[in-house]
Structures are given as C-alpha cells and as structure tokens.
Amino acid sequence: xxxxxxxxxxxxxxxxxxxxxxxxxxxxxxxxxxxxxxxxxxxxxxxxxxxxxxxxxxxxxxxxxxxxxxxxxxxxxxxxxxxxxxxxxxxxxxxxxxxxxxxxxxxxxxxxxxxxxxxxxxxxxxxxxxxxxxxxxxxxxxxxxxxxxxxxxxxxxxxxxxxxxxxxxxxxxxxxxxxxxxxxxxxxxxxxxxxxxxxxxxxxxxxxxxxxxxxxxxxxxxxxxxxxxxxxxxxxxxxxxxxxxxxxxxxxxxxxxxxxxxxxxxxxxxxxxxxxxxxxxxxxxxxxxxxxxxxxxxxxxxxxxxxxxxxxxxxxxxxxxxxxxxxxxxxxxxxxxxxxxxxxxxxxxxxxxxxxxxxxxxxxxx
Ligand SMILES: NC(=O)c1ccc[n+]([C@@H]2O[C@H](COP(=O)([O-])OP(=O)(O)OC[C@H]3O[C@@H](n4cnc5c(N)ncnc54)[C@H](O)[C@@H]3O)[C@@H](O)[C@H]2O)c1
Ligand SMILES: [Zn+2]
Numbered sequence: 137x138x139x140x141x142x143x144x145x146x147x148x149x150x151x152x153x154x155x156x157x158x159x160x161x162x163x164x165x166x167x168x169x170x171x172x173x174x175x176x177x178x179x180x181x182x183x184x185x186x187x188x189x190x191x192x193x194x195x196x197x198x199x200x201x202x203x204x205x206x207x208x209x210x211x212x213x214x215x216x217x218x219x220x221x222x223x224x225x226x227x228x229x230x231x232x233x234x235x236x237x238x239x240x241x242x243x244x245x246x247x248x249x250x251x252x253x254x255x256x257x258x259x260x261x262x263x264x265x266x267x268x269x270x271x272x273x274x275x276x277x278x279x280x281x282x283x284x285x286x287x288x289x290x291x292x293x294x295x296x297x298x299x300x301x302x303x304x305x306x307x308x309x310x311x312x313x314x315x316x317x318x319x320x321x322x323x324x325x326x327x328x329x330x331x332x333x334x335x336x337x338x339x340x341x342x343x344x345x346x347x348x349x350x351x352x353x354x355x356x357x358x359x360x361x362x363x364x365x366x367x368x369x370x371x372x373x374x375x376x377x378x379x380x381x382x383x384x385x386x387x388x389x390x391x392x393x394x395x396x397x398x399x400x401x402x403x404x405x406x407x408x409x410x411x412x413x414x415x416x417x418x419x420x421x422x423x424x425x426x427x428x429x430x431x432x433x434x435x436x437x438x439x440x441x442x443x444x445x446x447x448x449x450x451x452x453x454x455x456x457x458x459x460x461x462x463x464x465x466x467x468x469x470x471x472x473x474x475x476x477x478x479x480x481x482x483x484x485x486x487x488x489x490x491x492x493x494x495x496x497x498x499x500x501x502x
Contacts, residue, residue: 138357142276142364144296144371151276151300151364153357155349158189158303161264162197168298170260171233174201175225177248178239179208182266185309190239190264201237202228206247210397213247213282215291221247222255235260238297241267241314242274246289249280253295263300267310268318269404271302272325272359277367277378288397294372302360304352313402316440319344320384320404322355323435324411325362328383331477333358334435341438380479383471384411387494390457395448408441409497411473416493417485418472428476443497450498454491 137154152164174194178187183203194201204224206212225234238248238261245263252261263275281292307315319337326334336354337344343351363381370377388403388410395401401409412433418424437443445453457468467483468490474480495501 138353138360140357140361140364142296143368147296149296149298149300151302151360153271153302153304153353153360155304155353157301158193158305161301161303162193162199164299164301165199165235165262166197168260168262170235170262170298172199173229173232174199174235174237175228176201176203176237176239177221177244177251178203178205179212179244180205181208182240182244186239186266186306206244208243210243210283210288212243213288215282215284218247218251218282221251225251225255235262235298237262237264238275239264239266241265241270245270245274246279246281246292249278249295249297250282250292253280253293258295260298261295263297265300265302266306268307268315268356269321271304271307271356272318273321273363275300275302276360276363278371279373296371300360302356304347304349304356307347307352312440315345315347317402317404319439320408320411320436320441322359323432323439324381324383324407325359327411327432327473327476328380328471328479329362329366329477330358331475333362334431334476337439338431338435341435345440376481379469379481380471383473383479384408384414386410386468386470387413387453387457387497390453390494391445391448393456393459394452400447401442401445405442408436408439409443409445411436412443413493413497414470414472416496417470417489418474420489420492421472421482423472423474423480425475428473431476432473445498445500447500448498449500450491450494453494453498457490457494 140151236252238245265271265275278294278296281289284290340351384407388407391406415429469483
C-alpha cells in the first residue's frame with residue numbers, strides 16, 4: 137500500500153493506493169472524522185459488481201450508508217441529474233450530518249464532488265475511484281463539474297475531497313478499452329515529468345495490461361504522486377503549473393469535439409493522438425529529438441492506443457481546436473515535450489504548423 141499526502145493551503149488529504157486494501161477503507165474514513173451517515177453515489181454497473189462489498193464493509197462498522205444511483209453515462213453530469221441527486225440527498229440527510237462517497241469513474245467523481253461542493257454550501261466527500269482514469273487523474277485535485285449543452289465541465293468548482301482511496305482490485309472488472317483509456321493519462325504523466333515511469337511502462341507493458349498487482353500499484357501511485365505535486369503548486373490552475381497536465385489535450389479535445397464526443401474515440405485515445413500531434417509540432421521547432429518522439433509513439437501504439445484519426449476530417453479538427461478553452465487572449469497555447477520527462481509551454485504556435493500537425497495524424501486528407 138502506498139500513501140501520498142497532498143498538502144494544500146487550507147487542508148490536505150491522503151491518496152491511498154493498493155491492491156486488496158478495501159478492508160482498511162473504514163479505518164481511513166474514521167481518521168478523517170467522516171459522518172456516520174453516508175451517501176454512496178454510484179451507477180448500476182458499479183453497484184452490481186462491487187456494491188455489496190462496500191455496503192457490508194460499512195454496515196459492519198456501524199455506518200448508516202445509502203446508495204444513490206445515477207445512469208451510467210456522461211449525461212449524468214447534467215443540471216437535471218445533479219439537482220435530482222441533491223433532492224434525494226437532502227431527503228436522507230434532513231437532520232443528519234452527511235458524508236458523500238463518490239464510488240465510480242470520473243463521471244461519478246465529478247458529479248458527486250460537485251454536489252458535495254454546493255449542497256449546504258459544502259459537505260465532506262471521499263473519492264473511491266473505480267476506473268484507471270479516476271484513480272490517476274479525476275479523483276485527485278478537486279476539479280468537480282457538470283456539463284452544459286454547449287460544452288463539458290462548464291459548471292464547476294475547486295472542491296477537494298477528504299480522502300482518495302484507490303483500490304486497484306476494482307480494475308479487475310474494468311473493460312479493456314477503459315483500462316487503455318486510462319493508460320494514455322499514465323503515459324502523459326511519464327512524458328511530462330518522469331522518464332523512469334516511461335521506462336517502466338516500456339519494460340513492463342504486458343504486466344500492466346494483464347493487471348499485475350505490483351506493476352499496477354506502481355503506475356497508479358507514481359501518477360498520483362505526480363498529479364498531487366502539481367496540484368500542490370497550483371491548486372486553482374492559475375499559475376501555469378497545472379497547465380502541463382494538458383499535454384496532448386489541445387488537439388486531443390479537438391479530436392473529441394470534431395467526432396461529436398461519439399464513442400469513436402475515448403478521451404484517452406484522443407489524447408494519445410493529441411500527444412503525437414504535439415510532438416510533431418515539437419519536431420517542427422526542433423524541441424525534441426526524433427528518437428524520443430518515436431519512443432513516445434511506439435509506447436502509445438504498443439499500449440493499444442490509436443496513432444491516427446480515421447473518419448474525421450482534418451479541417452473539422454482544426455476548426456474545433458479554436459474552441460478549446462486553453463485558447464486565451466487570441467493566442468494558442470501548447471504543452472510541448474522537449475524530452476521524455478520534460479515539457480514546456482509555448483504560446484503563439486503558427487497556424488501553419490498546427491495545420492501540418494493535424495494533417496500528420498489524419499488518415500483522411502483535406
Ligand atoms: N476532475 C478532473 O480533474 C477530471 C480529469 C479527467 C477526467 N474527468 C472527467 O471524468 C469523466 C471520465 O471518467 P472515466 O474515464 O472514469 O469514465 P466513466 O466514469 O464514464 O467510466 C467509464 C465506464 O467504466 C464503467 N466502470 C467504472 N468502473 C468500473 C469497474 N471497476 N468495473 C467495470 N466497469 C466500470 C463505468 O460504468 C463507465 O461505463 C469525464 O466526465 C471527464 O470530464 C475529470
Ligand atoms: Zn485527460
């Protein structure tokens with residue numbers, strides 16, 4: 137088991153990572169002085185597979201817990217579901233002190249965290265993430281949000297959990313595509329901050345993909361550590377430190393938007409291709425060596441991520457990249473790798489270079 141502490145101005149919290157550690161979850165809950173009445177926000181898929189285990193664990197220790205289910209879709213991050221959930225919670229919590237457990241992937245984490253941030257001007261919540269994406273990324277750092285029709289994550293706040301508890305055994309039931317989706321973010325951490333994590337992935341990919349316990353614990357704990365250190369330096373995403381987490385995301389988001397957020401590309405798949413496009417720009421300006429860029433592409437490919445975009449026109453991706461919210465004051469901003477383990481933020485990349493980069497990742501030509 138690994139314990140990572142996040143130290144923030146107001147209050148810190150622990151990120152716990154380990155395999156078969158669920159038995160210790162209540163101990164950690166008690167440490168944070170969580171309420172005796174708990175609402176577990178989840179979806180039917182996760183409840184069916186893991187629900188009984190959790191509820192048994194909590195009730196054995198005398199905790200009064202209740203499930204609140206939302207549908208298994210990104211659409212649950214909506215105003216409607218959010219307020220339905222708040223009404224249910226208010227009903228249960230009439231005269232009781234409550235704690236919320238976000239039990240699921242990033243959708244549940246973002247939604248339940250946002251609900252916790254606004255209900256009664258904020259009640260405590262705990263992240264109990266069940267996807268790799270949530271364990272290495274969304275559960276850590278306090279960005280909570282719901283979506284609007286015009287865009288994702290547009291209504292939200294910074295609201296930190298009291299605890300993040302990453303039980304890696306949850307990943308046993310995760311579909312392969314979701315695992316690979318999360319691995320794109322792990323590769324991102326390696327490229328932005330940690331060449332030894334990158335080497336580890338190169339040398340142990342088969343073990344990671346078959347969920348070897350130690351390998352999985354290592355990559356999740358290391359990624360959590362990297363994200364935690366970045367969040368500590370720039371909790372509110374104002375100083376440009378947290379911005380490096382967007383490596384691969386500028387064009388990645390454009391690919392997602394241009395394909396209409398369909399199931400064609402998961403977020404991780406789009407970000408993987410986005411990293412290749414960002415590296416193309418790095419190469420254009422001689423920021424990264426050819427061999428380092430090739431190594432990154434190879435690792436993405438071996439992980440099972442696509443390296444090119446099929447069936448979406450480059451023109452559409454180019455158009456979509458203009459709507460990215462990182463596009464500020466009329467100047468574009470890219471996180472570019474200079475080596476494996478090191479990136480820099482560059483503003484004002486010429487549009488011709490961006491077009492060329494997008495063309496390079498599209499099988500369809502203009
Ligand atoms: N707050 C942040 O910093 C942050 C960062 C990254 C992503 N996000 C958000 O996270 C969301 C995506 O999260 P995600 O990738 O975890 O997707 P998700 O929450 O939709 O989960 C993916 C799928 O896996 C299923 N699932 C989850 N755990 C499972 C398990 N253990 N076994 C079997 N099936 C399981 C879910 O039911 C779902 O169908 C997006 O809304 C995104 O905006 C937020
Ligand atoms: Zn991402």
